[in-house]
Amino acid sequence: MQTNDGDSENNNNLVARDNKIILNVGGIKYETFKSTLTSFPTTLLGSIFYHYSDEQNPLADPNHKNEFFIDRDGHLFHYIMQFYRTGKVPTIEQAIGLIPITAQELEDELEYFKIPTYPPSSFSATTLSPSLLSLRHKMIATEIDSFTSTLSNTLLTISSQFKKEFFFKRQFQIRVEISFHSNERISDFNIYPSVNSTIKTQLQKGFDGFAVLGYAMLDRFGEEIGRYMTTTVQGCTWECKKVEEFGWGGLQQMYKVKIGVENSFEHDDVLNHCCLTSAPDSIGSCD
Known part of the structure; x- marks a missing residue:
């Protein structure tokens, strides 16, 4: 009616x-x-x-x-x-x-x-009202998960560019430096050793989505993010510093992140973690 x-x-x-x-x-x-x-x-x-x-x-x-x-x-x-x-x-x-x-x-x-x-x-x-808290928490958690996933994938992509170095150099390190500004921008995206410019551009685009929230996430959860990365990514190094610098717009606040992978390996360690550990001893070596 x-x-x-x-x-x-x-x-x-x-x-x-x-x-x-x-x-x-x-x-x-x-x-x-x-x-x-x-x-x-x-x-x-x-x-x-x-x-x-x-x-x-x-x-x-x-x-x-x-x-x-x-x-x-x-x-x-x-x-x-x-x-x-x-x-x-x-x-x-x-x-x-x-x-x-x-x-x-x-x-x-x-x-x-x-x-x-x-x-x-x-x-x-x-x-916020309690009815919105769970939604807000989920949104923040999703952003953090996406951020750490992007960091991990970036390290993996860079590492794949240096397979030869990982094989022939007893110690080898890669490092990424990124600055997240409080005015919602990202700068100083540097990779060491340098990689192909196309790959670098693709990796940098992966962080563009965190220009707005990157500074805020690091300000609130930087320590926990660093702990997660160093405990879940083998050989991962993490450094996150809050700094103030003068720029075109005056004094700027930012978090400078240095994240990398620093690994060394021993011959026996590799053998013990691959199929070669079960190879018969009777086969001769390559001369």
Whole structure:
């Protein structure tokens, strides 16, 4: 059955009216919507209003419909409500600017209401609702997986260009140097020893997709990326330094990455890891 626009608007108004509630916190009342609280279902209030009906809600005031009483400091609850409305936890510096409050008081309220807190950074998960956190984590993890895969494939491709050197030189090293800038660009893409210019261009294009996020990933996960590369790629070396240099646009911040493969081998080690280890001893050597 179709409804006209007037009926639809009336229905929306009824839903909003039923959704609106009053939180009486220590005598100070806050008006909000249930949906504002339940968008953070892992918090205390989000969990209560998600799992309980109005009649069963342990916070319900029997004398006032749609009103719920919370025996906490009503002034400090301002910051809790701010989190539900913005998804952000205020710093103690921001909190002090509004009402007298200590860091311990703010921490106690956040803990009581089970508000998630994270180390302050540009990646702070408190800027997103819990329903988006898993998606965000997957996106970041995917970017890291792609980045480390590109690093590994780059080393493999370069190594394949020096098969002769790997055979005849007892010690041989390859190295790639890349700079990831905070202004979302990549520079200083150098390979040692040098390779064919076409191959170098192809490899450099493989990193173009990380121009925007390369600096950010290294800033947040550089140590872990280096540990992964050196433990999963045999003979891999890793160096990542944050530097500041003056350029055309003034002072620039960047991460300079040096990654390579440094291997040496012994004759017996090779024999023990290939089919030749089972060759009969009676066959003569090549003279």
